[in-house]
Amino acid sequence: MKLAFIIDPIAKLNPGHDSTVAMMEAAQALGHEVWVTEVHQLSVIDGKAWAMLSQVQLVPVTLKDGKWTSVAQWYEICSQGLRCLEDMDAVLMRKDPPVTIRYLYATYILELVDPKKTLVINSPQGLREANEKMYTLQFYSVMPETIVSLDKTVIRKFVEEKKQAVLKPLGGKAGEGILFLEPSDRNFNSIIEVSTHQGQEPVMVQRFLPEAKNGDKRIILLDGKPIGAVNRVPTGQEFRGNMAVGGRVEKTELTPREHNICEVVGPRLRQNGLYFVGIDVIGGYLTEVNVTSPTGIREIDLLDNMNLGHIVIEWLNRVCSK
Numbered sequence: 001m002k003l004a005f006i007i008d009p010i011a012k013l014n015p016g017h018d019s020t021v022a023m024m025e026a027a028q029a030l031g032h033e034v035w036v037t038e039v040h041q042l043s044v045i046d047g048k049a050w051a052m053l054s055q056v057q058l059v060p061v062t063l064k065d066g067k068w069t070s071v072a073q074w075y076e077i078c079s080q081g082l083r084c085l086e087d088m089d090a091v092l093m094r095k096d097p098p099v100t101i102r103y104l105y106a107t108y109i110l111e112l113v114d115p116k117k118t119l120v121i122n123s124p125q126g127l128r129e130a131n132e133k134m135y136t137l138q139f140y141s142v143m144p145e146t147i148v149s150l151d152k153t154v155i156r157k158f159v160e161e162k163k164q165a166v167l168k169p170l171g172g173k174a175g176e177g178i179l180f181l182e183p184s185d186r187n188f189n190s191i192i193e194v195s196t197h198q199g200q201e202p203v204m205v206q207r208f209l210p211e212a213k214n215g216d217k218r219i220i221l222l223d224g225k226p227i228g229a230v231n232r233v234p235t236g237q238e239f240r241g242n243m244a245v246g247g248r249v250e251k252t253e254l255t256p257r258e259h260n261i262c263e264v265v266g267p268r269l270r271q272n273g274l275y276f277v278g279i280d281v282i283g284g285y286l287t288e289v290n291v292t293s294p295t296g297i298r299e300i301d302l303l304d305n306m307n308l309g310h311i312v313i314e315w316l317n318r319v320c321s322k
């Protein structure tokens with residue numbers, strides 16, 4: 001297969017941590033061509049999606065002292081050119097959030113790729129449908145009590161009822177802008193003002209789950225089914241478990257309740273063409289559905305001696321050869 005990955009600048013990727021690199025390595029190891037491009041390198045020409053594509057050759061990470069280790073020059077660009085994306089067998093949209101206007105325009109360009117020729121993952125329409133925080137509300141039966149509002153009075157009433165809450169900007173990732181809220185906080189009003197940009201943008205406010213101290217579980221779903229999971233435990237003074245803010249990773253398994261969450265979420269993900277997704281579960285409650293560029297493969301591979309990249313690429317190969 002020829003696979004195109006739409007990514008952030010390759011030099012900024014972290015080969016030992018990023019799932020995108022794990023998938024690119026797997027593709028290469030299984031004999032496929034790996035091409036990369038960026039959102040700003042997409043164009044529409046004659047009604048088709050084109051991209052400035054660079055073919056890359058990777059030096060795979062190796063395990064050293066219990067860590068994925070890469071060489072300094074871990075990738076090499078072999079050739080480059082403007083090509084129609086339909087020359088590829090699949091396009092993997094793996095640009096990191098935030099979902100900006102430029103990101104949205106990229107999804108409109110990807111919409112022009114003929115699905116009979118080239119599979120786009122995740123589906124551009126699905127990416128627009130699924131704001132990572134708001135989409136979770138479509139599965140409210142498995143979610144902790146949550147509101148979305150920009151109204152100080154509404155937010156205060158909710159936080160007074162729940163006693164403790166977590167505020168989340170709707171476009172954030174990796175723990176950015178996540179705040180702990182208590183009604184007695186002397187900065188309460190200020191926090192809401194700053195977070196809502198003076199009442200201009202709604203935020204999510206969710207009941208604080210004390211179980212978060214035991215971890216925030218990332219479950220990776222492929223084609224609506226769980227293929228692996230890792231627990232992220234907050235460290236030090238931090239209440240957030242994100243790896244980006246120092247969360248410690250821990251081996252884990254799925255509880256029956258978590259299997260049930262996957263069964264609730266899975267069919268809808270497939271319907272929306274969201275084939276590679278990372279859901280976050282705290283204390284048995286769904287808190288986030290990550291669809292843009294979910295991470296976790298490297299950590300799961302390490303802790304569970306797996307190769308999720310291979311599982312993803314082999315699945316892709318089956319789907320593309322149908």
Ligand SMILES: Nc1ncnc2c1ncn2[C@@H]1O[C@H](COP(=O)(O)OP(=O)(O)O)[C@@H](O)[C@H]1O
Pocket residue numbers: 144166168172173174175176178206207208209210212216234239240241242280282287288
């Ligand atoms: N309802 C909650 N109760 C307690 N902690 C939470 C809650 N929601 C999120 N957190 C903490 O905040 C972190 C980030 O939250 P999340 O909703 O996954 O947003 P993102 O990962 O996109 O920043 C989680 O890893 C978790 O540690």
Ligand SMILES: [Mg+2]
Pocket residue numbers: 174175242280288
């Ligand atoms: Mg998260």
